[in-house]
Amino acid sequence: MFLRLVADSFTRRPKRKMLTLAALALGVAVATAALSVSLDVGDRLAQEFRSLGANLLVTPEADSLPLEIGGVDYRPANAGAYLPEADLGKLKTIFWRFNIKAFAPILEVQVKANSFGGDSLVVPPPGPAYTVIGTWVKHEVKIPDGTTYVTGIEKTNPWWQLKEGRWFAEGKNECVIGKNLAAAMGTRLGELPGSGGVVAKDKLKPGSTLFTYTLNGHLGPKLHVVGILDTGGPEDNSIVVPLDIAQSLADKPGQYRRLYVSALTKPEDAFGRKDPKTMTPAEFDRWYCSPYISAIALQINQELKGTDVRVIRRVAEGEGTILTRVRTLLWLVTFAALLAAALAVGASAAASVIERRTEIGLMKALGAGSGLVGVLLAAEQLLVAFVGGGIGYAVGILLARLLGQKIFGFTPEPNLFLLFIVLVLASLITLLGSAYPLRRASQYDPAPILRGE
């Protein structure tokens, strides 16, 4: 009989129930969409922030002071310490290995260079000295667990973009030239006929050949220019080559001097800023197992011996503040959405109870106790909450997918835990919304209601 009464109230007046259902479904949809975007967006935004480039810099610990101005190190090649390239695979073995998004070693060396057009057989005399940057592009790193990982400078420094041509291939004598250098250096096309020694020059472009010499004039490898680089920084005046070529030019096989690491991190809060040395063991464990940038720096330092791992503050802190703010803002919006949903649902629940006074009066006249009436109405409301909540969840997930796709080009995964939360919320709000009218309804005196007063 109880079930029949509940079922009847749905079939007899479907329109009214549809309206309550719609209010609930809409409310839950807002809540679901906002919640699933807020839950996901932090991670997505953190990924986006990697376009700012590396946030960790690894240098040799026992190094002499680099004399770096505008990206050029004025130390002689034999001064200062180097780090072994072979160790780099260990980066993907640290506790937060999956948060290491990319890394690229850098070895800079001063080299004299000159160029002739085409595939000339004539070797030109050594030209002025230039900075050669050796690094990785799509390099396969061997990880100690037997797998390989592909990474390179394009990922750590996404603003290193090619204006023309392509990146060099590893293991070949190829190079990429900074755009300013390409314009300034030029290729000698040879003497103009009959001009008496005037030399025609052309901009260096993909296809040109570059001859390299050590600083004391010994001929080095012959490099094919395959691309023109535009970084907006000091690299625009440099020659970028595969790391192994820079190593052979510097006579430092298997070594590098600087490593850029791009890691996904959690914005540092008050706890993350604490000095790990002053922490209790329990605090230290919690800190070590949180992807704070300082914790990741420590883990890298433990794997790569003899290094000094520094946080690139401008990137790490800029990212931290902005991420925290955007996240708070989104939670606020989510909260607003929840509030609106709660109110709408509460209002319709209240209305649907008020409207059924006659029915309640009749039930009580027939001998139903206040408790039974309350339970009956509450059961009805709960049923509405579950159906409406389910529909709302589905709509909300669709909405969140649409949102995610529009803004980030990704689709948030449906989260079953969220369904649970949303259903609980919906039932709670419905019950809360109908609690007061229900209480009043169960106290109704049947006689005046039945008389129509």
Next chain:
Amino acid sequence: MSDSPMFWRIVRRLITANYGRLFVILLALGAGAGITSALLNLQIDANRRLTTEFRALGANVIVTPRDANANSSGGTLDQALLTGLPAENSGKPVPAVAFLYVIGAVAKAGEIHHQPAVIAGTEGQGLTQVRPGRRTEYSAELEKDPAACEIGAKAAAQFKVHVGDSLHLRNQGREATCKVFAMVAVGGAEDTQIFAKLATAQSLADLPGRISLIQLSVTGTPDSINRFISALSQRLPTADVHGIKQLAEAEGKLYNRISGLLTITVIIVLLLTSLCVMAGMSNVAMERKNDVGLMKAIGGSVRSVVRLFLAEAILMGIVGGLIGSAVGIVGSIWLGKTVFGVAAQPRWIVYPVSVGITTIVSIASAFPLRRLASVRPASVFRGEA
């Protein structure tokens, strides 16, 4: 309208007949209006604030000598350029700092063994803004010293100095001393440098009145920063003014993403909030079936009945909107403070907009009443609801 007093009397009765219902309606509309105005205000404020937040990334515009390239360290600029820079962009001050780099020999005062290091002479407002980092040691008192200098964390470790120690600087026979007032960790080449007064670096380098470059931290949307750069390059024909590509690209991308995310989320939340309020209100309105039946029975035309309810809806919308929006705007000021640490500025345009939206929502919620026009009075009285 001849029945005007009667009309308003009925409207008044409709509104005040049931205080519980009135409360539910006002609460729903008011909350809707509050959320609308708070979110709109916060959204406008956040977009503006975001550009300020990006300045945590440091300098984004750099002025260098036109003929400078990596191999001619000789290229310098006139120091006078620093004073001629625009003081603000998008209503925010533009910190600008001039740098002159010298490679000199440095030692802790009293020690004989000097090591080469980069000395950066700086002058201008806002070194900490163009070169964000974390000061691990700092003394405000020592900063006032005319020969104060700041040292990068790595250089400090190398020279074994702390705040309060003095450094001896030397370059080709010219000498200077400075007192360390801060130690800074930046995470770049700056960690190995010593930041002294510009005049000190100029005398060490024997380049009086010259600077290597100027770094600026310009606040604004990506477009506004680009306009700033092109305007400045026209004003400084001798110098090369360019944005730092690393920041410019990332900032532009992030700004668009975040502001897009906020805008879309806010729009969707507003839309659904309206729909929610509407659905809730319609539910309340449907309850009016009996009233409609009665009015029709005593001779009210459909039009006048609908007009009655419309007048009620508009009144409720305006009242709920006025109260709710005011609360929302005040709330957003406080919310802005919790999110950005700075109180959000109330935008007055938000107020009429959200009152308008609320009124529209309220009218739209009364719309199902039109369907009641087909209500047959007799069936209402018989109780066949």
